[in-house]
Amino acid sequence: VKGGGKRLVLLACVLLPAVHLQVLRMVVRLLSSVAREETNLMDTASLAVVMTPNIFRCFLDSLSTTTTSSSSGNSNGNSSGSSGHQMTLRIHTAVVERLIQHSYALGLIPNAVADQAHLLREKYGPLVLEAMMAGGGGNSSTSR
Secondary structure, three states, X not given: OOOOHHHXXXXXXXXXXXXXXXXXXXXXXXXXXXXXXXXXXXXXXXHHHHHHHHHOHHHHHHHHHHHHHHHHOOOOOOOHHHHXXXXXXXXXXXXXXXXXXXXXXXXXXXXXXXXXXXXXXXXXXXXXXXXXXXXXXXXXOOOO
């Protein structure tokens, strides 16, 4: 998640169902305010390490299942799959850190995307655009 990672992460979040996006936005805004507290000793990276297992729950469930089954057949517990899981966990942690850092923008649709949606509405009418939005998560407003 380097370079354009902020934009990519924020755009991906817009694809979430509206309720999930609202919960995620509230959680990362809380974490962002915690990171800014003077008395807090945890920065956004530390908070991301702690919170990633809670935000990416399904990945960790599959990780524990895979780790249990692979370690039972291997005496030292190491497998080529575990390095892949570690890499995925690092990526997920970087995503959560980006979400915390840019919590103010979570759920906002970039102007270029909103402009494109407006052009589609003008060309094809509101019903076509609403049908397209319903298939992509149902988030149709420009700010959340």
